[in-house]
Amino acid sequence: MAGVEFVDVRKSFGAFPVIKGVNIEIADGEFVILVGPSGCGKSTLLRMLAGLENISAGEIRIGNRAVNGIPPGDRDIAMVFQNYALYPHMSVAQNMAFSLMLKRSPKADMDQRVNKAAEILGLTKLLDRYPRQLSGGQRQRVAMGRAIVRDPQVFLFDEPLSNLDAKLRVAMRAEIKELHQRLGTTTVYVTHDQIEAMTMADKIVVMHDGVVEQVGKPLDLYDTPANLFVAGFIGSPA
Ligand code: ADP
Numbered sequence: 001m002a003g004v005e006f007v008d009v010r011k012s013f014g015a016f017p018v019i020k021g022v023n024i025e026i027a028d029g030e031f032v033i034l035v036g037p038s039g040c041g042k043s044t045l046l047r048m049l050a051g052l053e054n055i056s057a058g059e060i061r062i063g064n065r066a067v068n069g070i071p072p073g074d075r076d077i078a079m080v081f082q083n084y085a086l087y088p089h090m091s092v093a094q095n096m097a098f099s100l101m102l103k104r105s106p107k108a109d110m111d112q113r114v115n116k117a118a119e120i121l122g123l124t125k126l127l128d129r130y131p132r133q134l135s136g137g138q139r140q141r142v143a144m145g146r147a148i149v150r151d152p153q154v155f156l157f158d159e160p161l162s163n164l165d166a167k168l169r170v171a172m173r174a175e176i177k178e179l180h181q182r183l184g185t186t187t188v189y190v191t192h193d194q195i196e197a198m199t200m201a202d203k204i205v206v207m208h209d210g211v212v213e214q215v216g217k218p219l220d221l222y223d224t225p226a227n228l229f230v231a232g233f234i235g236s237p238a
């Protein structure tokens, strides 16, 4: 496992700065949620951590290794996206095995990883189905399965529940937390949903307009918000 560190990270698109000097420390095994309004830079931070976006200045470290310039596939991370982008023509098992196939993992190892992930996620009976034959929640689980089979040092989630209906969203919050308790993998989770952040996070990072406004445990943010923005956003009386 590994912790993650952002050290004075900056990002501009053209002349337009969107990340303006961000420092975050994430401990090994911690479940950290980046929360803030739409457009504040959450996905950009996560994409930089994943290596999908270059950083303009600063440093990102995964497990004490500076990863600037290291391609996504060599960062030992796995990302779960909002639109889970399953391959429609592949079965559940094939969807989960795909990244391992690209890495030319031995078949026995691949099968073992897929079966273990399926067992953890309750997908064992669905391995031969195709995405169109699954419910929204099941598809979300397959997307998580694709991340789990890679046994990464860090899980990244970008708004994984925002396409689900309210009831399923609540159920999946609990599932993702259980998964974290079971695997203990460092997790960086992005959402604009304060309730998701307050109920799921070990530690919350509140972002606003490209800067970190406050970092703290859910109750600390609620009891002692650093400023009016945090108070208003988290919903406590300022
Ligand atoms: P969030 O995930 O918090 O909603 P984003 O990280 O997606 O925010 O975006 C932060 C800001 O960066 C927004 O103003 C967005 O329009 C801008 N942005 C994101 N990606 C690009 C891009 N590829 N080119 C130009 N601007 C971008």
Ligand code: MG
Residues within 6 Å of the ligand: 042, 043, 044
């Ligand atoms: Mg986003």
